[in-house]
Every structure is written in C-alpha cells, then in structure tokens.
Amino acid sequence: MFRSLLLSVGLACPALLSAEVPRVITDIGPVESLTAMVMGDLGTPDRLLEAGASPHHMALKPSQARGLSDADVVIWIGPDLTPQLAGQLQTLASSALSLPLAEQAGTHLLPARDTGLFPHDHAEDDDHEDHEDDHDHDDHDHDDHAEDHHDDHHDDHDHDDHAHGLHDPHVWLSPENATHWLTDIAEALAETDPDNAETYRANARTGADTIAEAAAEARATLAPLNGRPLAVAHDAYQYFEHDFGLTVLGAISDAEANTPGPARLAALRDGLATDKPACLLIEPGTDTRLLETIESSGIPTATLDPMGTDLPQGAALYPALIRTYAQRIATCAGN
Numbered sequence: 001m002f003r004s005l006l007l008s009v010g011l012a013c014p015a016l017l018s019a020e021v022p023r024v025i026t027d028i029g030p031v032e033s034l035t036a037m038v039m040g041d042l043g044t045p046d047r048l049l050e051a052g053a054s055p056h057h058m059a060l061k062p063s064q065a066r067g068l069s070d071a072d073v074v075i076w077i078g079p080d081l082t083p084q085l086a087g088q089l090q091t092l093a094s095s096a097l098s099l100p101l102a103e104q105a106g107t108h109l110l111p112a113r114d115t116g117l118f119p120h121d122h123a124e125d126d127d128h129e130d131h132e133d134d135h136d137h138d139d140h141d142h143d144d145h146a147e148d149h150h151d152d153h154h155d156d157h158d159h160d161d162h163a164h165g166l167h168d169p170h171v172w173l174s175p176e177n178a179t180h181w182l183t184d185i186a187e188a189l190a191e192t193d194p195d196n197a198e199t200y201r202a203n204a205r206t207g208a209d210t211i212a213e214a215a216a217e218a219r220a221t222l223a224p225l226n227g228r229p230l231a232v233a234h235d236a237y238q239y240f241e242h243d244f245g246l247t248v249l250g251a252i253s254d255a256e257a258n259t260p261g262p263a264r265l266a267a268l269r270d271g272l273a274t275d276k277p278a279c280l281l282i283e284p285g286t287d288t289r290l291l292e293t294i295e296s297s298g299i300p301t302a303t304l305d306p307m308g309t310d311l312p313q314g315a316a317l318y319p320a321l322i323r324t325y326a327q328r329i330a331t332c333a334g335n
Helices: 002-010 014-020 029-042 062-069 084-092 124-135 142-152 175-192 196-227 238-244 264-274 288-293 318-333
Strands: 024-026 073-076 096-101 228-233 247-253 277-283 302-303
Touching: 002 196, 029 073, 029 142, 029 196, 029 318, 062 084, 062 175, 062 196, 062 238, 073 175, 084 228, 096 175, 175 238, 175 288, 196 238, 196 318, 238 247, 277 318, 302 318
Parallel strands: 024 073, 073 096, 228 247, 228 277, 277 302
Antiparallel strands: none
C-alpha cells in the first residue's frame, strides 16, 4: 500500500520518481564511469574503492558495507581484481543483481604474466593491427561482437575453463572490453528497471561511440612510437598494450602489485641494460627504491594511474583515461 501511495504522490512530484531507479554500486572508478554513461540522467552509481586504495586488498568500512547491503545492482570487475569482495557480496548483497564484468561472455581475457621480462612477438602486433583495422566500432551487436572476438583472438581464454587468479585482472584497460560491457550494464539495469530499458540501451550505444572516438584518438597519438620499447613499474597495462600494439619489455612488480623478489629484479635489470626502454611507466606512490634496483637512472618516466584517480570522475572518466594514457606515453617515449 505504501508503494502505491508513493507512486501516486510521485505523479504530482516528478522528483520522487527517481526513487524507482535502482541503487547501483560499482567497485572502481573506471567501472563507475561506464555505469554512469549507461545510467545517464536517470541516476548516479556509487563506488566502493576510495581514491588511492588498492583494489587487490580492498577492505570495506562499515559505511561501505551498509551501502552494499542496500544495493539493487552491483557492477564490478570480478574476484580476480577484488577477491575479498566476492564473499562480502554473498553476505551483504545476496539479493542484489551481481554483474562481474570480467566473467561476461565475449570479454577479452589475457593470462597473468609471472616473469619480470616479457617475450615480444612482432607478428602478434601485426595481427592485432589487422584486427583493429577490420573491427567495426559502429556495430554494437553484442552476439556478433562476442563471436568475432573469440575468432580473432587466438590467445584469449574462456573464463569458465580457468580458476580465478590466472588472468590479468586489469581488463578495463581494453577499450574493446569497455565498449562490450556497456551492453551488459544496460541489460542488467534494464532487468532491474524495465521502464527505463530503452534509455539504458540508447545510452550504451552513445557511450560506445564516445569510447570509439577516444580509442581512435589514442591510436593516432601512439602511432608515431612505431614499436619503441617501454617498461612498467606495475604490470597493470597489458590490455592497453595489447589493444594499442605497444611494446613493453617487462615489469618490476606483477599484476597483483606484489613486492618483487631479488631474482625478478636481477633479471629485469640485466634485460633492460641490454634493451633500454624509451620510457618507464610508473604510478603514483611507486617506490623509488625499486626503480633504483633496476638502474633506471636516465630513463624518462610517465606517471599513469590505472584507476584514473587524477582525472575528473564520473561518466567522462573512461574516455579521458584512454586519451590521457596515450598522451603521456607518447610524450615520454617520443623524447
């Protein structure tokens, strides 16, 4: 009866109708951005991870736990990125619709790299460039995308066949994945809020065009590098590297940002001495002592943040992240 009364009052006061839009919780800034694109003017998603916090070791505050328990939809990367969140969802948000993006069909997954130095196959770059040239970014058909995607990426892995932890969890740094997920997000919201289903779907199509434009600009920005080698402090950029055909020689710490051991650092130091990178990609808070162990003196650096915490938050974050990455890498490696 109370719900019926609220709806009748809402007819006289349209602002109250916003209460019917689902309460959406996201895990990290880039996912919040993609979700905000799809929600548009209908509502604003909330985010669990605070600026500067590591998703690999996420711990919820009591206020965050309460917010999670009130969620109608939870949109997150998945347990490979935030393993603690999986159990918390079952306990605190068991009735919410959970959308782990990395586990959606058609998502491009790459295996986690377990060595400091990476093998590089130039032929793979050529195949990737051909794939990008042939990919129609204006075609947002979800099923066609998934089918073509798995045919074109022979090194992709079906997430159902692998245990958690075998994949690089930084899947959002592939604009191809991000574009694909907009449809998944729209359908999840449409299931919870069918009255606004077409608005969500239309917003997803607009968002896909926005990301395609940002990716095209990034590709043009990075093209002059022509394979100039890079190195990274944290192995978080494999998807960006793959989508844009970059050459990364190695990483100081692995995908989960674990402290590197002496053997890894020694191998990396020796390898980079032979094949010196044009740029070293670091992150806010990178331990300068680790940089010293690989004798990085004289190598230009560019600071990137996989979460985009140094960029304006909200719907505009994701395309800005792609453009900013490209600009900073090109400036650093182009010197």
